[in-house]
Amino acid sequence: MAMRHLKDTVTAYAMLFPALFLLGLFGIFPVGYAFYVSLHKWLISPGDFVGFEHYKKALGEPQGALLLGAALLCLSLGKLFSRPIESKGRHSPRKAALVSWPLICLACALFLLGARYISQHGDPRFLKGLRITSMYAIYSIPLQLTMALGLAFLLHQKLRGKGAYRTILFLPYVTPIMASAIVFRSLFSPRETSIANRIIGFVGLQPLRWLSEDDHVIQVLGDITGWTLSLPVWIDAWVPSLALASVILYNIWVYVGYDMLIFMAGLTQIPPELLDAASIDGANSRCILRHVILPLLSPTLYFLSMVAVIGTFKAFNHIYVLRTPAAQGTVDTASVFIFDTFFKRNNAGYASCLSLLLLVVILSLTLIQRRVVGKRVFYG
């Protein structure tokens, strides 16, 4: 028996070896190596050890990063304090709130202070990249999920040609990104006769510069309508340029079909008896949507939003194709900036440092998303 166990172990490791070797060499080792590279002046070939110089260049002096770290710590402490009281079954949510709410408020305050410090002292180009990445996520994800949910509702009934609709709407997702991005580049080109301009021409609008427009959307709207609207600077910074808005449109076009497919699968999992029961109890359709369907769809919604957030942080190919010099860098996300740092400026040290910082941002975001949103998800 022991003999066979040993044999199984040897077989198992022999079978695992090729995959583990490749994964170790090109998947795990590079993370450590990236840290090593980020501590050096590293242009085309390795140079002097510079310690945390690159990190200082990206974030300013350590105070800002420390504040952000403290904010994360407070947030997880706040959750830690609230949990045992809940799980012991002693119903004292008030006591829990007494400890956890101040901690969460403190976390927010620390976060704002840290973010302000970093935004004043860090590398403005990298921070702009992060801001554009966040805008990209904030504007595209809710839009794309709402539209997908709407389409899934429309298709979730007996309908002729259902399969054909589904296949057509899913097609953009399987289309190679480079090809569709090039087509969008031509659709949204600033020429007066581009397809996008012809379409808005039908409604009598003047041609726009789309992917080459670095002015933000509200300003463009103002130019069309003749209103002038002056916004405070901090809102102004969070309005996407028309170029970024066009990229967001592309993103929606690609992912709506995929999201719709997953939503449809989620909808088929809802037992029809529940809906019948609710309507017998006199719930109207809005009520059913709000209190029966959406809670039961929340795991799907959560899964899709996680996938979408990670996707926007990874987004690279289509942005690289869709950006134009005239957009003045208003579509360059953090990953594009990191790539340029390495590819165009050959600065491996700084690029490694920035990519590790991006990893930290992604990890904290997934952590926060799991803590804050994950708790509200209703698993049947």
Place this chain on the structure above:
Amino acid sequence: MKKKNIPIHAMLVFSCLIAMLPFAWMLSASFMSRGDILTRQILPQVVQWKNYMDSWNQARFGLYFRNSMVISSLQVFGIWITCSLAAYPLARLSFPGKNILFLLILSTLMIPQSVTLVPNVLIVAWLDKHTPVAWINNWPSLTIPFMSNAFAIFFLRQFFAVIPGEFWDAARVDGASHLRFLIRVVIPMSKAPLLTLGMLSFMGAWNALAWPLLVTNTPAWRPLSVGLLNLVEEAGIELHLQMAGATISVLPILAIYALIQRQFTDSIIQTGIKG
């Protein structure tokens, strides 16, 4: 058709039109002459099949197409082999260190490509210098680093784990080893997940842009994606060639999708539900 369904159909048809519009423009522009482009036509005056010949030969899309095909196929076969081998013991054998290894593999799912990009270029450059094989500007650098990934191992493990134990009992009585059982029984029973995984990996390889830009600087092993990017960056007015190139890069993917559509959408839906 019921009457109350008409507005629903109208909305769906409208969405499908928007989804199809870019394809229509791509095809239409790919058949235009230079004159059509300059005079801003919507449809070609005379269909120019010549554009496809031009982009295939002059813009070297024939070479890029071959490169993309070879690179993507090698990646798919590599993933099939290494990840089936790795998924089998994780699904069906018990051995010390199994859980830790599985967690370690899963943890790599969290690491985005932009983190491993820079160090991997340095690693490949090192390998290029210190091994007899040429890595830079050659197929090994474009394929070998991607021949194993955590998602594939996880995905196959889920399917291998639900194959009933009786199959293994019967195979063992016949004197089969684990490897033989994997090749003769498990893999033939897992055609659908393997096809889906193949399609996803093929799409991933076909789409890759950042990595090939970094490890190739001659056309010899340049894939379609880089060829398309070059066409965009240098030739503004050659829109018809861009669109012909885009069509060339879309066709194989859509062909594969048409062949395995059912299995593909089903498996995609399953990953969504489990998540």
